[in-house]
Amino acid sequence: MMRQTILVGLIVICAALWGCTRKNTSAVGPTPTAFGTALVESSGGKQIGGVGTTLPQPVVVQVNDDQGNGVAGAPVEFTGPRGVSFDPASGVTDSSGQFTTNVMLGSMAGRYQLGASTHTKAQKSVDLKLEEIALGDQERLGAHLDETYCNRCHNPESTPERVSNYDNLEVKPHSFTEGDTLNKMSDADLTAIISHGGPALNKSPLMPPYGYTLKKMEIQALLAYIRMVSDPPYRPAGTYYVQK
């Protein structure tokens, strides 16, 4: 009787294992038919999306050969931090050598480093790094306020719906992504110039004050947004980093 039980148990375990392994192998996509030597980004990097949402534009990468021409049928695989998903995560390049994937960001606000890779005929891996930004609730509110109040002066680019006022200003403001300048300003300074206008920092009065128009939490949201989108990334001094 004991033997029978053991036998049944073994069968069950084997069946379970087999089921698991089968699941793993079934995820393999079409087999590559060609190989390139370089991997470049075509579009889709440095996008800004909301947490857990699909980025507005797909990410497109291209596999090139030595001459810089696209290679069709080459393997590409995407990887990302936990929570990021790709549709599809791997496959082969199309006839122009490109591979397109839709990226859904994870549920935490912040910067997401994505990796794309292909490999050469000699199985040497070629990697490419991309970065995307996921805005949390606070930064999203900041983005909305930027659109409403700040963008027209701070963003030099015009759209049909919104003509930029940047060119009309005698003193030029910075785009909020210009980390080289904005990262040097402390939170207190940024809050001061947003609340009390340019003169608060001995700057031009062309920068109006918003302290009587926006609520405190709205100004904090703008600050969080500015910090989140800055390029290079903002790394505040004086915070404690976990020891690795």
Add this chain to the structure above:
Amino acid sequence: MPSSTNKPSLRQILFGSPIRAFGVVSLVFLVSLAIAPAKNHFSEWRHYQNQYLSLIQGRGDAVTLRRHFRGGIQQNWLPELGVVDRCTTCHVGQKEATLTDVGLQPFRRHPVMAHNVDQFGCVMCHRGQGAATTVEEAHSSTLAWEQPILPARYTEASCGQCHRAPLAETPELNLGRNLLAREGCVHCHTIKLPGGDTMKATDDPPSLSHIADKTTREWIYAWLKDPQAYAASATMPNFKLNDDNVRDISAFLVANSTPVAGDAATVSAKPGDTTAGASLYGESFCASCHAVQNAAGNVVGGNVGPELTRVGNKVKPEWLTAWLRNPRVYDPPTGMPHYRFNDQQISTLGTFLLAKSDSDFLANVHLDPATPEQITHGKTLVQEYGCAACHEINGIKRPENFAPELTRIGSKPITQLIFLPGMQHALPNYISAKIRQPRSFGSSLKMPQYTFTTQQIDALTTALLSRTDRAQTIPPALAVTATPESTYQPAGKAGQLMSDLACFSCHKINGRGGDMAPDLSWEGTSVQRAWLQQFLKNPNTLRPALIRRMPKFNLADSEINLLTDYIMTVYQTPAFDRDSIDSSGDSRVQVEQGRQLFYSKYACQSCHIVDPKADKGYVGPTLTQVGSRLTAAWVYHWLKDPQSLRPGTVEPNRNMSDDDARALTAFLMSQRSGGRPGNKAAKVQGERVPRLEARK
């Protein structure tokens, strides 16, 4: 079992003698006593708490963090909301401001939010099982629990449980709610709102009772086959009907149509040339409401009225003529204004519009005359597909509860849903799949196919997930209500004229109307009579960059006077008197002081133009002739607190002193079109634009 006689059985070993039995029983007893503490000791949450303690060790802020740390199970009980949360047992660091650099869950600091966790708990927003103390049970839907955690991208759905009005923080939810109303979802699906109202549709599907006057059976056929082939921006979804069904429905609609007296007309004027037509189309600002697809494939223009890219394929020329003369003959409540075009203008515009056609569009539609059987079958189909849920059709009653009610869809138990193979068993996945491709759940389902983008589907899913049991039952005192819909209708002859001109399609007055153009509730306090008269006569503008503007209605002088009188007397703010400040006696000194303030202290030129040669600011309206347009009292009060006069305006409040505001008022009121206001009014035409906040 013969062998048992030789060897002692298990029972004999354990319970052979009373002492042995006692020993065994007490051992079992002791072990079972130890189970609970052991389970506690090895519990998941304790593991996380220990991990947290080692994480904070060695950090500069360890002392503070350790002081804040509370071991053991933490519980937040909010009887009023029916919340029992133990999430903070594992999410220990969620309130720690200094943990900004920790990305590891469950220790991350909670991002800044509008609410306090102690007051609202966690599950109000994130859902999941607050009382559970294992990850699996708290986050996922397990056997005993129904409510899984809400994926981050739908979190705004939870805001919508209490907040019934749009919030700046919830763009996704706002969009989703707009889409539910605008895309016709609520024509078929009832969504009851907590106050007892139902959600109302904001689109305006045309009546089909007189459709044969307007268009041909061939067009109806092509439209029903694929509405988006006619107009890329068409909101009507595709019902995926086969050729026979489309043939029969078109046969029924045409046979069932009754004529309207006076909706067909001809004009004797000579046909206009296309250039004249294009400029009249432009001058009349048709593009504020109607879009046209350009050569690059972009649909450009407003979405208040239907797209006109191929309108020449659709409308009958006589119908178009009558419609341009007065749209209210065919459709009395239409949102299209009654432009007072003369015959020549009607002919010019008509020719221009009819030329907007695509010779291929109806090339392959050849229909034989309809048979009585086809017409009867068409009627059956119209009833089956619920066409009358959206459209008025002679002799067909609007079906009640045509599609499942969605009032509490956000709390629908998963056990009541049927998932497709391979689909994750979660409510958001179910809802979004239903919206994306309704017929994938069964080819006999009637829900039509929409052409939503991923973003729109996410937004719609968010809005539907907000319709939970909690949203329906939350105590009214805790809910943030939306402003009730206004049914304001101006009185008398002026009111009739305003309806005829469809002012409410673009302007809001006393809570009713569109948001394309400025709110006019206090227009009478704000502007000067002579300017208003001139503006209504010829609403030109000095700001050519705007696409959407006030059209010229070709009003008669008597109509202009009627409107002006009404606006000047009725649309007044109760906050102050329009004549309370007299700027006619302002001294040169005061004006000069205002100029200084304008250019130096407040740097208004960053957004406004006073001197067209020097100033370039482009965000706010031009102020070159503001002294002939606005009243001094309005300017003064606007400078003191713009948001009190127009909530949400982007003009910042400068916390100006009374003296500064008065001096600036003096400066601005000195900016006139030359001479005294009134007698030179003819020159100030249209200096002010009905300003469209560009990013609506």
